[in-house]
Amino acid sequence: MNELKLQLKQLIINSLDLEDVSVDDIDDSEPLFVDGLGLDSIDALELGLAIKKEFNVKIDANSEQTKAHFASINALAEFIEQSRNNA
Template sequence: MSDLKLELKQLIITSLDLEDIEVADIDDSEPLFIDGLGLDSIDALELGLAIKKAFDVKIDANSEQTKAHFASINALAEFIEQSRNNA
């Protein structure tokens, strides 16, 4: 597992206070919202702020692409890598 994906999983757990979930419980390709991890819209806002702060990336809350970026750990990692490369 890449360091970035591991970092993202840990960030999700700590920023959303997911006490019953371990890093190993989060599958890289599993959906983060509704099915899969089961996060909701409030979690999305909190997670977005945490990611913006931790990785210094710009997140457009009203963009359809943003929903795709938050689909899974794989999608988030790819979004952050692209953002870093475009900076």
């Protein structure tokens, strides 16, 4: 799963054009939104599309579970792994 987390970090940096952020700057358990990495709702939409395209997972934008999945790199990696296993 460490490779998946690395992929996710790189995807976040690339899809959101975070030029001043490196993979090492993103903590696996740190929040992605508001505190932590400081992403906002526009970033969430862009990131959701990038993840859907890259990993071919279904994301329900209005689901409370989706907010939990996007809480951190750890949560995103777990969500993608579960989605792959259920496919």
